[in-house]
Amino acid sequence: MESIIPLLKATQEAASTVRKLSGQQRADLLISLSEKVLSNTNRIIEENQKDLELMDDADPKKDRLLLNEGRIKGLVQSLKDIASLPDPTGEVLLEKTIEQGLSLRKIAVPLGVVGVIYESRPNVTLDVAALCLRSANACVLKGGKEAHFSNSYLVSLIHESLEEADVDRAAVNLLPTGRGFVSELLTATKYVDIIIPRGSESLIKYVRENSRVPTIETGAGVCHTYVEKTADLDKAANIVVNAKVSRPSVCNSLDTILVDAAVAEAFLPKLKEEFVKWNVEVFADETSFSIFQKAEYPFLKKAQPEDFGREFLDYKCSVRVLNGLDEALEHIRNHSSRHSEAIISRDAEAIETFLNEVDAAAVYANASTRFTDGGVFALGAEIGISTQKLHARGPFALEKLVTEKWVVRGDGQVRW
Numbered sequence: 001m002e003s004i005i006p007l008l009k010a011t012q013e014a015a016s017t018v019r020k021l022s023g024q025q026r027a028d029l030l031i032s033l034s035e036k037v038l039s040n041t042n043r044i045i046e047e048n049q050k051d052l053e054l055m056d057d058a059d060p061k062k063d064r065l066l067l068n069e070g071r072i073k074g075l076v077q078s079l080k081d082i083a084s085l086p087d088p089t090g091e092v093l094l095e096k097t098i099e100q101g102l103s104l105r106k107i108a109v110p111l112g113v114v115g116v117i118y119e120s121r122p123n124v125t126l127d128v129a130a131l132c133l134r135s136a137n138a139c140v141l142k143g144g145k146e147a148h149f150s151n152s153y154l155v156s157l158i159h160e161s162l163e164e165a166d167v168d169r170a171a172v173n174l175l176p177t178g179r180g181f182v183s184e185l186l187t188a189t190k191y192v193d194i195i196i197p198r199g200s201e202s203l204i205k206y207v208r209e210n211s212r213v214p215t216i217e218t219g220a221g222v223c224h225t226y227v228e229k230t231a232d233l234d235k236a237a238n239i240v241v242n243a244k245v246s247r248p249s250v251c252n253s254l255d256t257i258l259v260d261a262a263v264a265e266a267f268l269p270k271l272k273e274e275f276v277k278w279n280v281e282v283f284a285d286e287t288s289f290s291i292f293q294k295a296e297y298p299f300l301k302k303a304q305p306e307d308f309g310r311e312f313l314d315y316k317c318s319v320r321v322l323n324g325l326d327e328a329l330e331h332i333r334n335h336s337s338r339h340s341e342a343i344i345s346r347d348a349e350a351i352e353t354f355l356n357e358v359d360a361a362a363v364y365a366n367a368s369t370r371f372t373d374g375g376v377f378a379l380g381a382e383i384g385i386s387t388q389k390l391h392a393r394g395p396f397a398l399e400k401l402v403t404e405k406w407v408v409r410g411d412g413q414v415r416w
Contacts, residue, residue: 023087218384221251
């Protein structure tokens with residue numbers, strides 16, 4: 001294929017067939033799709049296995065690529081959850097009559113054609129398509145070559161459900177995997193209304209710097225957990241371990257542990273047993289290196305400046321010992337990607353200061369950053385975690401896939 005413009009044009013034209021469906025019809029479409037996904041579990045796993053066989057076992061992104069029976073059941077439930085959410089379109093946001101006798105209504109309407117660029121995560125294919133269809137949008141999907149077989153089969157199931165609902169199948173279009181098509185998508189202002197990149201920091205940076213289509217960043221997650229001097233250290237260790245090892249390849253996993261100097265010697269050795277079990281590589285500053293070394297921690301390296309502010313997406317993390325809350329806040333200001341940040345503390349004043357001062361999409365007190373997720377937040381699913389401030393922040397889900405339209409009714413009024 002020399003150009004994706006015909007595909008983009010087809011999706012733009014198909015968008016009207018989605019908008020003509022009632023909210024209930026769109027919900028029914030997703031229920032139908034959930035049943036197709038469940039009944040074709042074995043075939044999905046077979047197609048996914050073709051992708052997995054092409055990826056190195058040592059690549060941490062392999063976990064993101066994997067679709068097993070449990071994850072497919074989760075996707076099925078997500079489709080049902082999205083179907084059960086209130087229709088975000090058509091809501092009257094404001095209604096009034098102005099001095100000139102004009103009746104004004106501001107209503108929520110679909111964005112139009114949503115373009116999403118993502119890497120090695122076939123679950124995103126279903127999540128994005130479902131969120132867009134439920135909110136009466138069409139979408140074009142630019143998945144990575146790593147998930148080609150998985151994505152292609154999942155989109156074939158989506159097309160079956162669309163055709164059964166008398167919706168043009170082009171309302172959800174999977175674009176070719178070639179990287180050369182990305183620049184064409186980013187400049188297709190005539191056919192695409194918004195671009196959402198979901199993936200590595202380099203991908204997001206490329207889209208931000210090259211897109212002429214309005215962009216919402218679902219940013220890289222450089223996530224910190226600060227163990228404050230009053231923390232329950234056993235609870236803190238459990239939270240830190242969970243945030244690091246439960247699924248390190250995702251954006252809400254822990255990257256940097258910040259520890260108050262007053263508790264560093266008591267706290268850091270508590271991580272040893274679980275970190276060794278998961279072969280966690282620790283990049284430690286001078287103080288924490290000495291503590292880990294004394295505890296005979298085997299996977300230890302001296303941290304370099306670039307290890308702070310680094311998204312590891314692997315069984316790796318950096319550690320810094322500092323003096324008090326102010327230093328922790330300064331470190332986070334300098335190194336955070338504004339995704340998810342946590343404090344572990346029993347000091348109510350320190351907690352409130354942290355929650356108020358830290359500039360991030362999600363801030364936590366005494367809990368793991370791994371909770372930052374559209375499904376966990378009861379939003380059905382997410383397109384990504386937005387780390388910017390315009391239009392959407394945090395889990396970017398159904399409620400944010402709309403914009404506004406003013407509807408004005410008159411009876412011959414003119415303005416000179």
